[in-house]
Amino acid sequence: MKYILLSIALFLNVVASEPKNAKVPASLVTTVKVKEGIANSLQNYVGTLYYDVNSNLASDSSGIVEKLYVREGQHVNKAQVLLKLESSVFEANIKVQVASLASLLAEETKQKKDLERAQALLDKDSISQSSYDTTFYTLQALSSTVDAKRAELKSMKIQLKKKTIKAPFSAIVVKRNIDIGEWVSVGSSVFTIIDPKSIEARINVPSIFLQTLSKKQKLQAQISNQDIEVTVKSIIPLANKASRTFPIKLSLKNQKNFIEGMRIDVKIPTLKKQKTLLVPRDAVIKRFGNFVVFSVIDDKAVMFPVKVINYTHNQAAISAKGLYENMKVITKGNERVFPDMLVTEKVN
Known part of the structure; x- marks a missing residue:
């Protein structure tokens, strides 16, 4: 409350310092009338924040850790290299397979030309059919060998890629389970990473409250004394026995x-009903860490601290000392007004 009074004093001081003939222009605002209504009372439930995307990265290959590129607490981008296993033998074998494939391809090219010549000679009856068939099936066997070698080389390159572990998504490394020089087995956990944007909350409520909750419903909550808005993402139909x-x-x-x-403290609607004042959600704003609404009295903005009881669709159910039904509250332009500021109403 002292912050509100200080704000008012500062504003009045600014106004007093203006030249006597200067006129403070009125601020254009939109207002609506306060209504009376019924709303569900709220009950506080305590929950916990957690990361919905939390992955233990496992190695698809075995080997000795040759290089580590990240540390715990580090932010990494998707596809960024995290570690590399020793792979010199694999790389040498791949070079051998590449050279072997090149030799087979050269032999295949030669055999294709031999078949073309054999076909020409067969057309002239200069060689027998069996001689042509020998050349033809030799090429077929050689082509099969080339395909097998290509597949083998592809498999080896895939295995080589597995010697390098990359981040599957943008994340923070929260745990490192290995160090340089250690042996890693297939399936071993090497890193634990989380997606910081996947932070969510989980609360457990009695089944009676399922009547007042629905998917995409917005609720008021508080984390470390900070008021926030949360949305029901899902209701898991599996009770704790x-x-x-x-x-x-x-x-x-x-x-x-x-x-x-x-x-996290979450306000859950109960089945209990209570009389409240109803105003548009846009009428309720934060000032100095408190929820307030601005009313218009004698063409001036008057601030009322309020307690939010509940939110229903586009309305807020509130209670406020000195605020009554049919009084006008500001719904547009309230973010730029101060107590006792002159305002011009645009009735909605």
């Missing part, structure tokens, strides 16, 4: 500075 509660997954509108393990 001990507590008889159901997991609810929530996506966060603002993911900055949130990490796994942090506590």
Whole structure:
């Protein structure tokens, strides 16, 4: 409250310092009337933040760790190289296979020319059919050998690629399980990485609250004393047999500075109804860390601290001392007004 009073004092000081004949222009705003209504009361439930994309990277190949390119806590981009296993023997064998394939291709080219000559001689009855067939099937066998060698070489190159482990997505390396010189087996976990943008929340609620919750529903929450808005991502239809509660997954509108393990307090609508004041969601804004609405009284903006009880579609159910039904609240232009500022209404 002291911050609100300080803001008012500063504003009045600025106004007082203006020349006596100067006129502060009125700010154009849109207003609507406050309504009375019924809303579900809220109950607080505590949940935990976690990373929905959390991967243990395993090695597809075995070998000794030759190079490490990242450290724990480092941000990496998709396809960035994380480590390389020793692969000199593989690389040497590939060179041998490449040379062998080149030799076979040269022999295949020669055999194709021999077949062309054999075909010409056969057309002139200068060689027997069996002699032509020998040349033809020799080429067929050689072509099969070339195909097999190509497949073998392709397989070896795939195996060589597996000696290098890359990030499957943009991530943060949170754990490194190996070091240079260590032996890595196929299937061994080498890194644990997370996608920081995949931060979500999970709470467990009794089944009775499933009547008031639905997918894509927006709820109010708080993390480290910071008010945020969350959205119901999914309701998992598998109860905890001990507590008889159901997991609810929530996506966060603002993911900055949130990490796994942090506590989240979520306001869940109950079946209990209560009388409230209803205003458009746009009428409720944050000032100095508090929820407020601005009303218009005698052509001036008057600020009212409010308590948000619930959000329903495009409306906010609130309670506020001094705010009553049919009073006018600002829905557009409220972000640029201050207490006692002159305003011009555009009634919506």
